Amino acid sequence: TTHYLFIVVVAVNSTLLTINAGDYIFYTDWAWTSFVIFSISQSTMLAVGAVYYLLFTGVPGTATYYATIMTIYTWVAKGAWFALGYPYDFVAVPIWIPSAMLLDLTYWATRRNKHAAIIIGGTLIGLSLPMFNMINLLLIRDPLEIAFKYPRPTLPPYMTPIEPQVGKFYNSPVALGSGAGAVLTVPIAALGAKLNT
Numbered sequence: 526t527t528h529y530l531f532i533v534v535v536a537v538n539s540t541l542l543t544i545n546a547g548d549y550i551f552y553t554d555w556a557w558t559s560f561v562i563f564s565i566s567q568s569t570m571l572a573v574g575a576v577y578y579l580l581f582t583g584v585p586g587t588a589t590y591y592a593t594i595m596t597i598y599t600w601v602a603k604g605a606w607f608a609l610g611y612p613y614d615f616v617a618v619p620i621w622i623p624s625a626m627l628l629d630l631t632y633w634a635t636r637r638n639k640h641a642a643i644i645i646g647g648t649l650i651g652l653s654l655p656m657f658n659m660i661n662l663l664l665i666r667d668p669l670e671i672a673f674k675y676p677r678p679t680l681p682p683y684m685t686p687i688e689p690q691v692g693k694f695y696n697s698p699v700a701l702g703s704g705a706g707a708v709l710t711v712p713i714a715a716l717g718a719k720l721n722t
Contacts, residue, residue: 533594535574535578539570539574539591539595551599551602551616551617551618551619552615552616552617553614553615553616553617553665553668553671560655560658560659560662563619563658564654564655564658567619567621567654567658568624568650568651568654568655571592571595571621571624571625571650571654572628572646572647572650572651574591575587575588575591575592575625575628575650576588576628576642576643576646576647578591579591579628579629579632579642580639580642583637585629585630585632585633585637586629587629588625588626588628588629588632588646589622589625589626589629591625592621592622592624592625592626593622593625595621596618596619596621596622599616599618599619600618602616603615603616603618611675612671612675614665614666614668614671615671615675617661617662617665618661619654619658619661620654620657620658620660620661621654623653623657624649624650624653624654624657625650627646627649627650627653628642628646628647628649628650631645631646631649632646
């Protein structure tokens with residue numbers, strides 16, 4: 526029982542860390558322009574946290590439990606914004622649970638092999654989470670309308686959406702280039718470091 530209470534506490538704090546990995550990614554106004562960063566940060570946070578606590582208990586199902594706590598916690602935040610008068614779609618709740626279920630399934634199917642959980646399960650999270658969340662974002666009615674009608678009071682002035690610029694940015698080569706750059710930075714840096722040694 527103490528172990529599971531510990532997991533609840535850490536999963537709640539992990540959600541806060543996940544939000545801090547890119548606060549704007551939970552909010553519809555920035556969801557589309559930051560999707561690459563969203564995918565990297567959410568996949569990493571889920572894989573690291575879920576694998577750690579899955580191996581901590583050694584019980585298949587812990588990763589799904591962990592993801593469920595994060596989901597509930599974020600839905601509470603969504604409800605808080607809604608209670609303040611913001612629209613239902615103002616906060617996009619990430620889809621963590623199906624990816625965590627794949628991790629649990631990997632751990633169970635490989636007879637609790639921790640290396641398989643890390644390598645195979647982590648890969649499945651990285652492949653599935655962006656797909657589930659893209660479907661999730663497609664269900665949002667109109668992120669641009671929400672961005673212009675409901676700017677967040679916590680945004681600094683330089684991040685406040687300006688209609689013509691934001692409208693052009695959503696389908697621009699700049700957005701595509703910045704996303705590709707974010708993805709390619711790590712392997713290129715690793716290759717460069719290897720060539721220098």
